[in-house]
Amino acid sequence: MTEPFLISAALGALVGVILALTGAGGGIVAVPLLVFGLKLDVATAGPIGLAAVGIAAALGALLALREGRVRYKAATLMAGAGAIVSPLGLWLARRVPNAPLMLLFALVLLYVAARMLLQHRAHRQPNRPDRNPGAACRIDEVRGKLAWTLPCARALTLSGAIAGLLSGLLGVGGGFVIVPALRRISDIPMEGIVATSLAVIALVSMSGVVASSVSGHMAWAAALPFTGGAVAGMLSGRLVARRLSGAHIQRGFAVFAGVIAIAMMVKASALI
Incomplete structure (x- = not known):
């Protein structure tokens, strides 16, 4: 009894650290770690991952909000769209067999890893602009806030809906989705993007957790230590995040995610 508890807490701590460092990666590695570490299927691991990532992200978002780095109106719009679509993802996850769902998860994770490696190379190019000059959502230089337009609202809503669907379906x-979407559609600085992403993750994840709890699909015995570990990992990760190179973090996470994706593909192939 003690060993699964400790394993769950340790895996949660790893997820929390990754979330603190990247603002994007913790959720997508939570489910694979639960699948391999606790031998759960994807549909069972998904709600547990959502609970841990949601609470850890909420903690990080609150700390960032105190520092004035969260674009809370954009986060609320994206999270609202995601919360509406998330139950559909949960419904689908309960009806797709474990092996195809695991394979889908592996392909998504492999895509994320490949994209992060490509972004790492792009960031090393000289004279690369830090801000997006053609963004649909732009910061008003006078007020220091986003200038709301229909294209901006539409882009944020669509991105939030996609994040919500994947949140319910894969437990991420x-x-x-949110971080690259905000990079593409806005000129928000990267630290603001990470902080806003944490706020959206927290709100969308909590909607999925509530839906899973109401339907009786939440394995609390594994979720509680996993969530506690994730919160501890988030706090620890924040202490070291600013001392580490963002490029090295991105490259290291991409390699880590790629290895997990390949392992999940092998496991899924064995189940088919």
Whole structure:
């Protein structure tokens, strides 16, 4: 009894650290770690991952909000769209067999890993602009806030809905959708993007957790230590995040995610 508890807490701590460092990666590695570490199927691991990532992300978002880095109106719009669509993902996850769902998860994770490696190389290019000059959502230089337009609202809503669907279907926070989406559609600085992503992850994840709890699909015996570990990992990760190179973090996470994706593909192939 003690060993699964400790394993769950340790895996949660790893997820919390990754979430603190990347603002995007913790959610997408939570489910694979639960699948391999606790031998759970994807549909069971998903709600547990959502609970841990949601609470850890909420903690990080609150701390960032105190520092004035969260674009809370954009986060609320994206999270609202995600919360509406998330139950559909949960419904689908309960009706797709474990092996195809695991294979889908592996392909998504492999895509995320490959994209992060490509972004790492792009960041090393000289004269690369830090801000997006053609963004649909732009910060008003006078007020220091987003200038709301129809294209901006539409882009944020669509991104939030996609994140919500994947959140319910695969048990991920959706940060791997939210962060690149905000980079593409806005000129928000990267630290603000990470903080806003955490806020969206927290809100969308909590809607999925509530839906799972109401339907009786939440394995609390594994979720509680996993969530506690994730919160501890988030606090610890924040202490070291600013001392580490963002490029090295991105490259290291991409390699880590790629290895997990390949392992999940092998496991899924064995189940088919």
